[in-house]
Amino acid sequence: MATDRDTVLEAAVSVLSRRPTAHLDEIARAAGISRATLHRLFPGREALIREVGLLSLHRFAAALDTATAGEGDAEAAVRRLVEVAVPDAMLCAFLAGENQLYDDENINALWEAQTERLHALFLRGQQQGVFRIELSAAWLSEAFFDLVAGVGWAIQDGRLAPRDAAFSITELFLGGALRRASSPAPTPSSARSTETDKP
Amino acid sequence: MATDRDTVLEAAVSVLSRRPTAHLDEIARAAGISRATLHRLFPGREALIREVGLLSLHRFAAALDTATAGEGDAEAAVRRLVEVAVPDAMLCAFLAGENQLYDDENINALWEAQTERLHALFLRGQQQGVFRIELSAAWLSEAFFDLVAGVGWAIQDGRLAPRDAAFSITELFLGGALRRASSPAPTPSSARSTETDKP
DNA sequence: CAATTTTGAGACGTCCACGTCTCATGTGAA
DNA sequence: TTCACATGAGACGTGGACGTCTCAAAATTG
Numbered sequence: 001m002a003t004d005r006d007t008v009l010e011a012a013v014s015v016l017s018r019r020p021t022a023h024l025d026e027i028a029r030a031a032g033i034s035r036a037t038l039h040r041l042f043p044g045r046e047a048l049i050r051e052v053g054l055l056s057l058h059r060f061a062a063a064l065d066t067a068t069a070g071e072g073d074a075e076a077a078v079r080r081l082v083e084v085a086v087p088d089a090m091l092c093a094f095l096a097g098e099n100q101l102y103d104d105e106n107i108n109a110l111w112e113a114q115t116e117r118l119h120a121l122f123l124r125g126q127q128q129g130v131f132r133i134e135l136s137a138a139w140l141s142e143a144f145f146d147l148v149a150g151v152g153w154a155i156q157d158g159r160l161a162p163r164d165a166a167f168s169i170t171e172l173f174l175g176g177a178l179r180r181a182s183s184p185a186p187t188p189s190s191a192r193s194t195e196t197d198k199p
Numbered sequence: 200m201a202t203d204r205d206t207v208l209e210a211a212v213s214v215l216s217r218r219p220t221a222h223l224d225e226i227a228r229a230a231g232i233s234r235a236t237l238h239r240l241f242p243g244r245e246a247l248i249r250e251v252g253l254l255s256l257h258r259f260a261a262a263l264d265t266a267t268a269g270e271g272d273a274e275a276a277v278r279r280l281v282e283v284a285v286p287d288a289m290l291c292a293f294l295a296g297e298n299q300l301y302d303d304e305n306i307n308a309l310w311e312a313q314t315e316r317l318h319a320l321f322l323r324g325q326q327q328g329v330f331r332i333e334l335s336a337a338w339l340s341e342a343f344f345d346l347v348a349g350v351g352w353a354i355q356d357g358r359l360a361p362r363d364a365a366f367s368i369t370e371l372f373l374g375g376a377l378r379r380a381s382s383p384a385p386t387p388s389s390a391r392s393t394e395t396d397k398p
Numbered sequence: 399c400a401a402t403t404t405t406g407a408g409a410c411g412t413c414c415a416c417g418t419c420t421c422a423t424g425t426g427a428a
Numbered sequence: 429t430t431c432a433c434a435t436g437a438g439a440c441g442t443g444g445a446c447g448t449c450t451c452a453a454a455a456t457t458g
Contacts, residue, residue: 018298020219020220021219021220023444023445023446024445024446024447025445033405033406034405034406034407035406035407035446036405036406036407036408036448036449037404037405037406039446039447039448040404040405043447044446044447045445045446045447096349096352097219097296099217099352099356132370132374134370135367135370135371136363136367138358138359139353139359139363139367139371140371142349142353142358142359143346143349143367143371145349146345146346146348146349147342147345147346149345149349150295150341150342150344150345150348153295153298154338154341157298159337159341160337160338160341164335164338168334168335168338168342171331171333171334171375172334172338172339172342172372172375172376173371173375174375175331175374175375175376175377176370176371176372176373176374176375176376177371177374177375178374180379222414222415222416223415223416223417224415232435232436233435233436233437234416234436234437235418235419235435235436235437235438236434236435236436238416238417238418239434239435242417243416243417244415244416244417
């Protein structure tokens, strides 16, 4: 049963995303198995968190695939991506917290690749004229991933209902990222000047 | 020199926010002091991270204070808050990652208090009619903090220029949170229904 | 039912980070 | 200069998590 490993890994994520220093006992108990079995599945702690990272990255890559994030209207692509990525939001939360501390070259390359795909999506949206250009595509990618990760944490802690997650992300993010048809886009230079409160 | 402790704590944040399992050697080196001096300043690891949490919470509370987040127009309050909170974004990143794993009752109470202040700000904005009501105030608080934390990480990793941080957060977040004057607000129920891509 | 495999529980030994100590060096004040 | 104090470097003991092992119980398979 190859799915058994994934089940354990998902349980590990739910623990590690909140308490990165959790003992293996705790992770094993969260997965419903004994510490011995955990060691039979994964040689050690290092291997475990490495596989957790890989699973998370593969899941996110799969989300980008099934959402066909690289094709068509960028706004629609973002909506699809959110819908598909939210179930794995906790894995994204783990990635956001752990970020780039892996020595594994393979993992870093995978991470870079997915980041690049996200970046390309928002860049395409800007070229299509649907996303604002005052906000850099890099920042849009960053913020998008932060919101997905935040949703993962919030759901785990019971602060957000899972059924509201996709709607919440989509509305908030697109509201800030989409270029409003009517209003002329403010230039970054004009907006950067320290604007005070109200006229 | 009371500021010495804070300097060390800030250095500790920059390490711990990215690698929560970092050894004390690493933290000491990041702070430019020896492990012995680190132990002289803080009795142990537990005390260190506890004080890091306290510093972070106090800084965020101070940001809410100096931004007078509890008064006046909610939109202007958010703009002020972003401007003041961004310099301490890394501390928020630490809080976001560590979240609620403290046994200390004092810290948890402090955390709850600041969360409540944020929540009240967005609730007030909704009552004033400036913030969208389809997005719950709880979610707005959550997302706001996530973005600030994300900016902290991004700045540390050099993915975002510090001078762009406040503008990026403000524009993206307010763009999604502000109620657009013209368009009628979509109801959550209508929006929740699985909307496909484009008509 | 019998045989095989898998799992859980527990007992070890090992290793490393932590906490404490001492001592030499460096720094500031008298 | 001299003294008092703080700091850095290093050694040392300890505790606890980790990794490995064994054995009994349970599950699966025939």
